[in-house]
Structures are given as structure tokens and as C-alpha cells.
């Protein structure tokens with residue numbers, strides 16, 4: 479699927495499922511000027527960019543990501559996808575916050591990732607933090623790629639612009655743990671996803 483298709487289908491879905499995000503026209507115009515915030519590599523069927531550029535893909539190169547093709551997702555298309563809202567108690571201040579963004583499974587489907595539950599998903603954050611998990615876990619926890627917290631975009635330099643997270647309060651195997659042990663699979667500053675067929 480090319481980028482235009484991705485944006486069109488995301489926008490169409492957004493209109494039915496998340497009307498609060500405004501008109502399709504506004505979203506499409508925003509897309510053109512919106513930075514890429516997530517690069518997806520590995521076993522995906524759709525691509526919209528070529529190989530790693532060691533000159534200007536500085537952070538990807540620094541984190542030793544390698545690819546000949548990838549799918550680059552800009553902020554506006556993520557923000558325009560149907561959003562799921564959760565209200566977990568976060569580790570950092572022990573308070574509940576409203577986090578919203580598309581389901582990670584939805585993002586993965588859009589780039590043609592495999593559907594087998596054993597598919598490996600590695601998530602890289604801007605600070606070098608990395609998490610390896612499986613599509614089974616991504617489904618079970620209903621991971622979202624949060625683009626907003628408490629109604630505001632997440633800042634780069636803080637926990638944004640993307641925070642892969644889940645509603646730990648409502649996942650028994652996590653809510654039974656101390657708060658500080660619930661979010662190991664939740665990278666803030668997410669910027670790269672590597673998909674590997676198991």
C-alpha cells in the first residue's frame with residue numbers, strides 16, 4: 479500500500495470512528511507538513527521509503543537499525559486514525575491520566591505486518607530503550623500508540639511524541655504488580671518498530 483492509500487483509509491476510518499478530530503480536509507492538509515514520527519521496518523508488506531540512509535537517518539543508524547525498505551508514518555496520519563482512550567495510573571506520578579491514540583495492532587495492519595501471534599515486535603525509543611514482545615502480547619494488552627495525554631500532544635523531550643502503552647490497571651497480570659513494575663513494555667519516545675516473522 480502506498481502512502482496515499484494509507485492516509486486515505488486512515489482518514490476515512492477516522493471520520494466514522496473519531497469525528498472529534500475534525501474534517502478529512504483539515505487532516506489531509508496537515509499530513510503534508512507533518513514530520514515522520516514512526517518508522518516501521520522488517521516483515522511488512524507495505525513500504526513508502528527506501529533503505530536506511532546512514533547520512534541522515536542518524537538515530538536509526540545509531541541504534542543499529544538496518545533496512546532496505548520501510549514504512550514511515552507521520553504524526554498527522556497517526557493522530558487521524560481511530561483513537562482508543564485509556565486511563566491508566568502511570569508510574570511516574572501514581573495518578574490516572576487519559577492517554578489516546580490508535581491501537582498498535584491497527585498501525586501494524588496498515589503496513590501489512592504478519593498476523594501470526596508469534597510475530598516479534600521490537601520497539602525502539604529515542605533514548606535507546608528497547609522492548610521486544612510479540613503480537614500476541616500487543617493484542618492481549620491492547621497496546622495503543624498514544625499521541626495525546628490529557629488532551630494534549632505528547633512533547634518530544636518529555637514522553638512523546640509517541641508513547642506505546644496499555645491500561646495496566648485493567649490487565650490482571652500487571653495490576654497485581656507494584657506500579658513501578660507494570661510498564662516495562664511501555665516505551666515513551668517510541669520512534670521505530672521492527673517486525674520479525676517468527
Ligand SMILES: Nc1nc2c(c(=O)[nH]1)N[C@H]1C(S)=C(S)[C@@H](COP(=O)(O)O)O[C@H]1N2
Nearest residue numbers: 569603605607658659661662664665666667
Ligand atoms: N523510553 C523509555 N521508556 C521506558 C523506560 C526508559 O528508560 N525509556 N523505562 C521502562 C521501564 S523498565 C519502566 S519500569 C518504566 C519506568 O521506567 P523508568 O523508571 O526507568 O523511567 O518505563 C519503561 N519505559
Ligand SMILES: [Mo]
Nearest residue numbers: 658659661662
Ligand atoms: Mo522497570
